Amino acid sequence: MAAELTAPHWQASDGKHIDVRDLPPPEPMLQILALLETVETGDIIVHHHREPIYLYPELAERGWNHEVMEDALAEGGEFRLRIWRGSR
């Protein structure tokens, strides 16, 4: 059963955004997976404070792909990930 979607999320022109930076484990992964359940088409952009490497196999299992949009962690910035369903 998916978790309730409580993380900040909003619709923008490039897709649905979700910000999990302030969430303690395991909330970031749970919230991202919860958002996936609500999106049929279009991109999801994740704002994270580290690269969620264990999320990638979960995405693949669910038929989602991903690409790293921005990795500014070394400069104290955020990690941004684009997720989309199926192939492009």
Add this chain to the structure above:
Amino acid sequence: MASGATAFLGSASERLLPLSLPFRFFAAAVVFHMAAWVVLALGANDLPDYAGGGGPVLAAIHLLTLGVFTMSAMGASLQLLPVATLQGFAAPRLIAGIWWLFNLGSLILALGMYFFWHRAMAAGGTLAGLAILLYLWLLLGNLRRGGALVAVVAHGWLAVAALLGLLAVGLALIVTQEYGIFADAQRSAVSHMLVAAYGFMGLLAFGFSYVLVPMFALTQVPGQKWALASLGIGAIGLVIGLFGAWFGMDLCAAIGGCVGLLAAMIHLGLMVQALRERMRKRLGPAFILIRLAWGLLPLSLLAGIAWALDLLGARGGVIFSLSLLAWLLTFLLAILQRIVPFLASMHAAIAIKHRPPTVTALTAQMPLNIHMYCHCASLLLLGVGIIWSQTLIIVVAALIGLVGAGAFAWFFLAAVRRYLAAVVSA
């Protein structure tokens, strides 16, 4: 590979060396390990009654002591000493240069010993000696800074002194072959062996045990006072033993052995206590060899005492030497099989952000198991072959040792391959 992430390695205050530096020493040690067994097999006939002098036995001993022990000690100490002194080595090119010199010197020296070429021995000894002096210079620079682990640093200082001593006597022994410096070359050779094994290698083994065993077992670093007591008593024992060996005073040598035995028992007591208080329950197979080495240490001292008191018969010297080398080789290979994948995984963590390989992923356990069985079998058979003066048994022992050394090389290569594969695919 993470760009820029490796840029900080090798700087003055950086305690982690680039992986290629310690690993080239370990790679050379792995090759010399196999070579030592091959040469020993070729000298099997000479081994039981060996009483000094050139030939394959001397060559095999030095392939082991220089090519395996000293080579590994250099590679390990250059990476581990900064842990104790909290200060890195800012000389990667010099370290690489030392490696080249020492390899060349050890090889030429061993060839010279095998073929009784005194000039080659002199040349090889000089090159190896120069490499050792450069290594000592690096070590001294690091030790001078002291550090949190006082006992480890103190062991380092005395090991440096021992290394200087054995270098001087070793070079003089080469010269004495042509110019007869020593009145009794055999006694000088025994002294050289004692300083090399219990002085340099033994003190490094003791000192680094106080870092490595606590790290792998996750236990408290043993009390500095008792570690220093062991060091002090051991140093006194070594001096007394050397005095006895040098001047042919057998009782004095035996007393030195007894004092050394006391130091060894204190050290082992600290190790046993450390393991008893450990946080990590499962220690892994390497600790089988470590415990075996801990048993061989007092055994070697007892053999030395018995030899000094002429209780071991004509082959006493060879039996003592075997026990001594068995202790050091067993301990060294046990430690190497832990620190090789551990260091590789640390460097993988720098180079790879995505799930760097774990130590287990970098460890090929099957070749290590093969090595362990072959290692134990070869030492046992060597002992039997020496006592019964059976060349065939010694040859079989050497061949089994070679298989074990080959398996160890396989483990090392697998660690390197797996590390590189992980880095490339990241």
Add this chain to the structure above:
Amino acid sequence: MYLDSKIAQLLHDEHQRTVDLMNRLEEAVTGRQTKTAPANDDAATTALLADMNAELQATTGHHFNFEEDNIFPALTAIGDVAIPYILRQEHDLLRNLSEYLLPVVEKARANGFTAESWAEFCELALELVERQISHIQKEEMGLLPTLSGLFEDDRDGELVMLYAEAS
């Protein structure tokens, strides 16, 4: 006292607690135990899962954050860059792994293990044990002994209070 520095002793004590848990976890997921999932009412498993839930959140949150905010910057400032870099990377890895494992633990606490979820749990748990132990080994040898030389007594005491207040 094991270490001269109070904050080093405190972090060491926390490591001890974590290692104890890792030892228990390793015992539970190796050998014959991996073949069948434990019963839902197995007391040892229930206790282990509860402890895992608490410990993983405490370690990956408070303990890691404290080290990253207070200890690593001090080491980096004196030029020791590689060790904090590696440790920070490992923190993130362990956080990721915990994030993945915690829902599995919570689900198991609520509904017990199926054969499939037990197999997944064993695999993740072994990776967690190895990475956590390896991480603690590095900190015990490469980090904690440096702290007595790194911080003055006053600052050492401050850090202890900071750690206690944030927990």
